[in-house]
Amino acid sequence: MSSRFSLIFLRVVLGLVIGGYSAALVLRQFRSAHAHWHSHMFLVGCAELLATILFLIPKTMRCGGIALIMIMVYAMIFHVLHREYDVSYLAIYIAGVLAVVCNPT
16 A cells, blocks of 8 residues: 555545534534524634635645644634643644645645
């Protein structure tokens, strides 16, 4: 198996997983009754979903990847400030996106 295939596979898997969670966040906030959380999390979810789509397209992969990293760092800070300290999954996503962005196929 070539490293090119591995990086493409990693990009697609990351895109589908992060995109799925982003879409679920958007839908959950869309149905939420809390107005403040609704607008903030809805916007973050939409931004993350857009960045994921850009990440999946080869020509915009770098731009989408950088946007995803920035959004996930923001999410890590948000969770820690709200005393939700288990952000290891976000660190793994950031590491994967960084690996793909730094090694374009």
